[in-house]
Amino acid sequence: MSLLELNDVKVHFPIKKGLFVDRTVGYVYAVDGISLKVEAGQTYGLVGESGCGKTTLGRAVLRLVDITSGEVVLDGTDLASLPDKDMRTMRRRLQMVFQDPLGSLNPRQNIESILSEGMAAHGIGANQEERREKIRAILAKVGLPSNALSRYPHEFSGGQRQRIGIARALVLEPDVIICDEPVSALDVSIQAQVVNLLDELQEELGLTYVVIAHDLAVVRHISDVIGVMYLGSLVEEAPSDDLYAAPKHPYTKALMSAVPIPDPTVEEARERILLTGDLPSPANPPSGCRFHTRCPWAQPKCKEERPQLREVGEGHRVACHFVEDIESGLLQIGTERAAVVPAARTEQDAVEEAVAKSAGTKAALEAEDAEAMADGDADVTPADARSEAEAESETESGPAASDADEAPASDADETSASDADEAPASGADETPESAAPAETAPAETDPAETTPAETDSTESAKDSSARGA
């Protein structure tokens, strides 16, 4: 039996309207029928785009949101139907680590008080002294100095705060830790430290994790099994390596191909499937296969019938009517919904051409070529030589060559062709340039700079609407 088992879990948030009597006018189908199993001592990774229901699912497991229907079975007990009072004791066994380490720690509590709070509530440790001992041991495990006990959250760096969050979960000796975006708020080098820490703790303490993250490379690194979510449901689930080596669901394929790889040579050779359009609203999910509005392989059937998650290989489950046909190549990608693009560098030639054309260097190059040919090649017939000489003088005096200083864009865009110089429009001073309101960006560090920028853009925007009227 698996340690944690979800059976057709649904979380629908009612959308309320009405001033006096709340009327339910619809639902947000945040989690819409998810079944999965998490094995003891393993890591289950959940990935998917923002808003697809990852956090809601995590919160449902802890019953921090109402479960609309379905079962959450921890070690044989269904939490969904458990009375509140029994749930309170069960909660110790399930802990959550949050994305924003600072937001989830009370700034007025010192670390000892933050960590011992939950322990006292769950009756761990006979007295404060015992609890303090235990906390010291855990702090050492997560790589924090023991003098951290009397300090406050703001005195720590982001990475250290995340360690505190992990320590807070660990002191309760949970069976399962749900990590919601545990490293996405951290710097790259610190991310790696925390990822390694999670790995080490799992090995040492035999922990079971559910890791939710949008960074696919991180999830792949720490997970044994990965579930891919789209609009409230699982579209694919597979052992980590299989999923990355051979994604089968069209959405997973697109998702994987969108992850940039830190290696230009690999990037160059890669094909990517670019999805068009935005994620549909979970309040109004598409009929049939939820992905059909964006799927490059979609067929008429996809609109009608919702595909169930089914086994297509060892531990590999996919929810798509046409996996086999896509796999075999029987079904080809449709281009109106997605573009298959080769990576950047193959386009380099085109870029260079555009530059050369506009900056006049191409003309210069051609002139050079003509010159080289004209005086180097003895076999040139007189006629040829003359035409080449003509070409040469033409390019030298031609408009392209004399334009060298001007905007490279000028001949590509007819609207601006006539004013490649900087002739400012009459209202240049008070109008919002695309950059002006940006002075608000450094605002946190320098409030003095914010005010003028804000008034600036407000005034100019007013101006523009006045002019329009």
Add this chain to the structure above:
Amino acid sequence: MSELESTVGRSSVPGPRTEDDVFLSVRDLRIHFDTDDGLVKSVDGISFDVRRGRTLGIVGESGSGKSVTSLGIMGLHRSRRARITGEVWLDSDELIAASEDFVRRQRGRKMAMIFQDPLSALHPYYTVGAQITEAYRVHHPVSKAVAKARAIDMLDRVGIPEPHKRYAGYPHEFSGGMRQRAMIAMALVNNPELLIADEPTTALDVTVQAQILDLIRDLQKEFGSAVIVITHDLGVVAEMADDLLVMYAGRCVERGTAEQVFESPQHPYTWGLLGSMPRIDRAQTERLVPVRGTPPSLINVPDGCPFHPRCPYADIPEDNVTRTVRPELRETVGSGHFTACHLPQEERTRIWTEEVEPKL
């Protein structure tokens, strides 16, 4: 030749740089802020060039000075508390010493910027369309109707569905990805010759990120603009950049073509970044190889090499030089690949090939 000499050589011949297509040339730029806590050396002497049609990637962790650098180029740091020195050559004009008015006129047309947070660049009270139209009219004396047509065309180009309808929408009515696209439309409406994208996709999902990066590339291809992409994600620069600059504590620690920096990175910090990033195209590794410790405060930058408290090789160079002498950027013989590290070249190559690369 050291970086310093080449810098001096260059700046002594100011003027147009079109002979080698260099559109932006930044020379020894320093931006320091007076604060109550002390002097913040956000940018402390960096130099680089960006050519037309090329993309420079600037990578570094948060607080390393990436945004301050880009705002500095755009001339958006002209406050009493900011001390700015060095040179910023845009085409043939130097901007640091230029009048505020002059710099303002360069914005939009000659240089434009895309920000991490689109809400900081879009005004909440005006429709997206009106803001793009206005941005266009600043630089083009055309009628409202013409500018509007241009704005709708731009919205269409950046992939916003039903641009005619969306023209009248307010920023808060757009999803995150659409807002980012609207801001890109605004930044590109004047076909800027230099586009600075500061973490253009950090807040976005990978699928949307792929769309946005593709868009930036397409527009660059069409107009041959010079582009700077600022990010902490080495994957994004691998995809976008021709040249690469790695920043640490307000300084450039390594610079070269993307191939050079990815294939034979020379600086221990660059190795650290590479070792910190899990890769989906490789077999799962047992453990990541992170950089120990945390980035320094820019008020109290460590003496000598700013990376020394975190560097595993700090003891190799003799006489404790890493802790006392700031390493200058030096070129790996005749290659255009610069590194600021006291380790001898052969030693660096050896460590990379024998110790670091095999573990990645």
